[in-house]
Amino acid sequence: MALTDSVDIYCERLDPGFWAEPVNALTNLAFxxxxxxxxxxxxxxxxxxPVTLALIGLVALVGVGSFLFHTVATxxxxxxxxxxxxxxxxxYLVAALRRFVGLGWLGVGAAVIGGGAAIAGLMSLIPQPPPGQPPLxxxxxxxxxxxxxLLAVTATLAVKRHPAARALALAAGVFVASLTFRSIDAAVCPNLPLGTxxxxxxxxxxxxxLLLNALIRHGRPTPR
Known part of the structure; x- marks a missing residue:
């Protein structure tokens, strides 16, 4: 399919117009x-x-990119x-492993590759819907x-009694809530046309x- 093809996957969108998702578009101001x-x-x-500034810049780009997706919708x-x-x-994962957990570059590489492989293995066990059906x-x-x-890093910091543990635990709770609202958008659409x-x-x-603030307050660059 072409990159210019239209995408209509959210409850609020009823037509291909630029402002067909005004609430979804404008709430990107949060980023x-x-x-x-x-x-x-x-x-x-x-x-x-530089790392903190790069992360802040990426958050701004998330807002811009999501705004485009909910307006141009291609x-x-x-x-x-x-x-x-x-x-x-x-x-952020690399920064957290370096600045919060205190790993060197070899440790970061091993954690990212090993953790990524383990998570990929777990994800592969989840049955997928038949072709043409909505994703899980x-x-x-x-x-x-x-x-x-995020949960793994938070648990590690809690064991180490790191001051960033509480902030990351709060962030994880917010993430669970946000994923819930993303997941039920289509399901609630018949009764809530705006969606979630x-x-x-x-x-x-x-x-x-919350993640940026934790890094700013508790994560300083390490020379290793």
Whole structure:
């Protein structure tokens, strides 16, 4: 299929128009607010290092990409939505393993590869719907690896009594809530025409701010 093909997968969209999803589109402001507030905090705490600034920039790009996806609603806009998300997840995981857990680069590589392989193995055990049927949980299973990685890092920090553990635990709880609202968007559509996807945006903006704030407050660059 072409990158310019239209995409219609959310409850709020009833036609191919630019503003067919006004609430889904405008709630992407949550990501821009999260990035702006985090940037201010990073500067005040003298924590505006390149990695933190890159993560803040990616959060802003998540908002821009998701806005495009919920307005232009094409496959290329979908890529503009998911690519910054994927980059943020990977970069934040590396930063967390380095700055919170205290791993060296070899340890980070082993954790990412080993953890990725384990999660991929678990995901492969989940039965998939037949061709032509809607994806399980409205496609939210694609975010399960990110949630599992966050839970693993949070548990490690809790055992170490790291000061960032509580913030990451709160972030994990927000992530579970946001995934729930993303998952039920199609299911509630007959009774709630607006859907629930906009809550995914608001809660994810909150989630990403919590993660950034934890890094700003408790994660300083390590020389190793």
């Amino acid at each position: 821009l607010v999260a990035a702006g507030v985090a940037l201010g905090r990073a500067r005040r705490h003298d924590a505006a290092d 496959r290329w806009a979908g890529l503009a939505d998911v690519i910054p998300i994927g980059l943020f997840i990977l970069l 949980l409205n496609g939210s299973l694609s975010y399960a690896p990110a949630l599992l990685a 996807h906009f809550l995914w945006h608001i809660l994810n903006g909150t989630l990403l701010f």
